[in-house]
Amino acid sequence: MSAERMRPDARPIDERLVRRLVDGRFPRWAELPVERFPSGGTVNAMYRLGDDMVVRLPLVEGGAADVAAERRWLPRLAPLLPVAVPEVLGAGEAAEGFPWPWSVYRWLPGEIPEAGALSDPEALATDLAGFVAAMRGVALPGAPGAHRGGPLATLDAATRSAVEELRGIPEEDVDCDALTAVWQDALDAPAWDGPPVWLHADLMPGNLLVADGRLTAVIDFGCAGVGDPACDLFPAWNLLPAAAREVFRERLGVDGATWRRGRGRTLSQALIALPYYRKTNPAMADNARHVIRAVLAERERSRQASARPV
Template sequence: MHEGEFAVTGELVTRLVAAQFPHWAGWPLTPVASSGTVNALFRLGTDLVVRLPRVDWSLGATETEGTWLPLLAPRLPVAIPEQVAVGVPGEGYPWPWAVYRWLPGTVPVEDKLTDPLGLAADLAAFVRAMRAVDLADAPAAYRGGGHSLLDPPARAALAGLAGLLDPAELAAIGAALDADLGVPDYAGPPVWLHADLMPGNLLVDSRGRLAAVIDFATLGVGDPSCDLIVAWNLLTPEGREVFRAALGVDEPTWRRGRGRALAIAVIALVYYHQTNPAFAGNARYVIREVLAACDPTKTG
């Protein structure tokens, strides 16, 4: 998916575990099917998962999560990852890596939600709890700055979609970006954010309710609209309204969140349309939902 991506194999992970954590040597190791873009996952036994960066620009995640997850866990209403060991480069693998507790659940899929309204309420509770966190020395969240910073890369990506989308759809996306990225940047106090609430970073239980939130590599403080992207990349129109009402989101914040979601989707679609079908499909969902919401003849 990326230039310079390191090919992580089960054989390599088996050697790393045996060399650095011999008490886990010989445990069954199973690749985890995932649409994730920067980490390879391997289930170790039944209770653990090994997480290894594929690219060098994601290396800070291990340290970030090791520092902040223990502090966040008791403050949040659902399970989050627990880091139990950190590995070092070895066996030909060049970067730090980590072992976490395995969290049960399945990744929700847009258009296939079992309990869309319940899930919307659960997500609002999670976002509300994140915003209530009061921990000193918080890092700046990834993409937690002004939403207008997404405008240049979104415009560049939109130009690259000429062969994938028809001219009318491209024009509609451009107009939606004009409208929502044109809202003034947030000027209030920063709040705590997950900052990457994509479906692949969520786990639901058998009822379709939120069971866990994973991958906190982008955590930090910033514009509260940053965590509203999940309203567009996963929720139904009805669920979106439940989510918004539960958080009490005002119109400027809502539009900043919608603009973020659309910009991220446009960038993702042009980047992943050949290499990550799940990511590309979710990007198309976001585009469809945002354009429908911006069309006065439709609802959503």
């Protein structure tokens, strides 16, 4: 199902609209073909423009602010990061009945990594840790708060509501009591008491590009800003297998409390996504299931380890 139909507030977009927008704003690209690029994204639509560019347009009003944020911060972040990030080539504005700004980016080649099908998970874990560490080391002034950078408790009501919704979907067959225990453990972890750090804040597999198993680019910086470093631990559970997860943790030097908060944040996102997208966005729903399995398996390994005699 197309992204345009996943949310009731999504703006309808098609090739004809994108063609008119491009021709009106950038007549020099009027001869280049426009073709919709399939994506599991729920906030933006993407259309290839020729071979070397992509048009990215908000599907919902909330995505419009991301356009301005990326235009401001991507040029500043790019030279500080170890992999490629989107480069804005053209700034489009509202026109043709489309109410929000949009952008043209340079096309970044690569494949989206798939959990369970990584060719070199530990190398990818090292690359991801390098990216996260580089983000944390950014010292650009005037940073906004990251979309997911605030206290974990702000997610409590939505997370518990999602757990109860999953209880009513027996075909998903999840251990809701165990998931609630993991979530409570995250809430009980000490809060971050250091200075806020720069975060991408949306390190889903769909926002990563790889080639030959290695990280080559990170895209979609609409949620970026400063906050709790636990927010950028998502790949540990939404992508990496257990051994590579430990490599990721060791490379970043993550303390126990931050790890627990990071696991809770990743789980919360999965729990909320699964009932919402299970019938409309297979990629999002499958990744949510992967996160749930990974978190429960990690919990079971921890329980078994603590039960062994010393």
